[in-house]
Amino acid sequence: MPASLCGTWDIISNVNLEGYMIALIGPFLRKIAVRVKMRKVIEQQGDQYIIKTISSFRNYNLTFRVGQEFEEFTWGLDGRHTVVTWEGNKLVCEQTGEKKNRGWTHWIEDNKLHLELYCEGEVCRQV
Known part of the structure; x- marks a missing residue:
C-alpha cells in the first residue's frame, strides 16, 4: 500500500521554478508566482484526494x-485532461492539453513531501 501523503506541508526548497514557469505561463504571472511562498494541504476522503495549494496570491484545489x-481548468493556464495514478509510493499525474510532457509526482522521503513538476522539458523540484 502506498505511503500516506496527507498532511500540511510548507515548501522549504524550490529548484528551477523560474524555468518551469517559463514553459507554463506568461511573464506577468511568472513574476508573481516565483516570489510566493506556498503551502500544500493533502487530504484523503475515502477514495478521493484533495490537494490544496495555498498562497497569498491565489489558492488552488x-x-x-x-x-x-x-x-x-485553472485561471490563467490551459484546460487539460488529467489522470493521477500510484507508481509504487509515488503519486504521479499526467496531463494532456496544449502543453506537452506535463505533469507532477509527489512522494515522501525523509519525512518530507517531495514534488517534481515538469512541462515541455523543464523540471522544478520542491521539498
Missing part, C-alpha cells in the same frame, strides 16, 4: 480519484 481521468 485539485480533487480527484486515483486512476480516473478528469478535465482540469
Whole structure:
C-alpha cells in the first residue's frame, strides 16, 4: 500500500521554478508566482484526494480519484485532461492539453513531501 501523503506541508526548497514557469505561463504571472511562498494541504476522503495549494496570491484545489481521468481548468493556464495514478509510493499525474510532457509526482522521503513538476522539458523540484 502506498505511503500516506496527507498532511500540511510548507515548501522549504524550490529548484528551477523560474524555468518551469517559463514553459507554463506568461511573464506577468511568472513574476508573481516565483516570489510566493506556498503551502500544500493533502487530504484523503475515502477514495478521493484533495490537494490544496495555498498562497497569498491565489489558492488552488485539485480533487480527484486515483486512476480516473478528469478535465482540469485553472485561471490563467490551459484546460487539460488529467489522470493521477500510484507508481509504487509515488503519486504521479499526467496531463494532456496544449502543453506537452506535463505533469507532477509527489512522494515522501525523509519525512518530507517531495514534488517534481515538469512541462515541455523543464523540471522544478520542491521539498
